Amino acid sequence: MLKSNIKKGSPLTLGILGGGQLAKMLASAAYRMGLNVAVIENHSFSPAGDMTKLDFSHGWENLQELDAFIEASDIITLENEFIDPNILEYIEARRTVYPSSATMRLVQDKLIQKQTFQSAGLPVPNFVQLDSLEQALSFGESNGFPFVVKARKYGYDGYGNATVFDKESLIEAWTRFHNDKVSRPLMAESFVDFTKELAVIVARNYNGHKEVYPCVETVQYRHICHEVIAPAEISESIMKKAQQIALQSVESIDGIGVFGVEMFLTTDGDVLLNEIAPRPHNSGHYTIEACQTSQFENCIRAVCNLPLGSSKMIVPAACMVNLLGQIDGEGTPEDVRELLGHSNIWLHLYNKKKSRIGRKMGHITAVGNSQTEAIGRARSASNAISW
Known part of the structure; x- marks a missing residue:
């Protein structure tokens, strides 16, 4: 058993930001290792939250709830990449969080992620920041169709991606992205065969x-x-x-x-x-x-x-x-x-x-x-x- 640093005589409590299936499987592994688990998620029910008494269901945007979650946790990790790094910085003032806010700032925005990998000499497809439809058309002309238009943040399981095959499908994808409830910055990436x-x-x-x-x-x-x-x-x-x-x-x-x-x-x-x-x-x-x-x-x-x-x-x-x-x-x-x-x-x-x-x-x-x-x-x- 790993001992808690904050509660004498108790096991370490692993705090998890998020309560979905990944958190559920993390919690299962933690219990097998003799740890306690705290979960914070913005839902009254979540797969992982249902496994613990330390379920903070009002989410990390609620400062009082977040503070209570921090107090209950010895060390904190996360199950998704959509958490604002500023929230992680707030937690880091009192607890260790991994991955860190610095790491998340390099990962969360897919354009910055690609730029980081490129700077490290890693092999990545051609990519470019998109600020206008004209830029997207220019990328298609220079790199060829098809190519992929990606939302730089909050995409998963293909949500936030669109493969465009010609000018018409590009305009359609561009319109769809910009008609979302929340406008998201975009990038283009060469289609990989x-x-x-x-x-x-x-x-x-x-x-x-x-x-x-x-x-x-x-x-x-x-x-x-x-x-x-x-x-x-x-x-x-x-x-x-x-x-x-x-x-x-x-x-x-x-x-x-x-x-x-x-x-x-x-x-x-x-x-x-x-x-x-x-x-x-x-x-x-x-x-x-x-x-x-x-x-x-x-x-x-x-x-x-x-x-x-x-x-x-x-x-x-x-x-x-x-x-x-x-x-x-x-x-x-x-x-x-x-x-x-x-x-x-x-x-x-x-x-x-x-x-x-x-x-x-x-x-x-x-x-x-x-x-x-x-x-x-x-x-x-x-x-x-x-x-």
């Missing part, structure tokens, strides 16, 4: 110790991750290159905690850095069953500056399938008995109150002696559950 989308989880603590997980393949459909295959079926040289790029990207932002690094394997065999998530990542859920130490446990170890656990896989292969909402309705699935009849699979449900089309409601991880076997098991099991 890729053969696979790759991801690597990196854990790093204050002392600079790091663990780099195997490179995985993520299978996306309409910008939403559907499957993760571990390890990716790529050459050893590509595997090492992706892991090295991932580690360097985390070091370039002085990242402490766990980070999900997304990359492209191009048709030319190059690896290009796409984006970084300063938190546990969907591409790392397989690590709970398939690796010696899960991304969630290593996140806790990293922010507490503990020795990191091994990131090595303990099975030959694994496949994670996201369970996505198929209708707008209740959050409880119809039945799980058929699914639980499958062998070598693990079911994770996120306990969300409502299902929406495309919403992540849970996931399944399957293991096998090969990627093909693990994929087959995961897909078969996922077909046995629905909302």
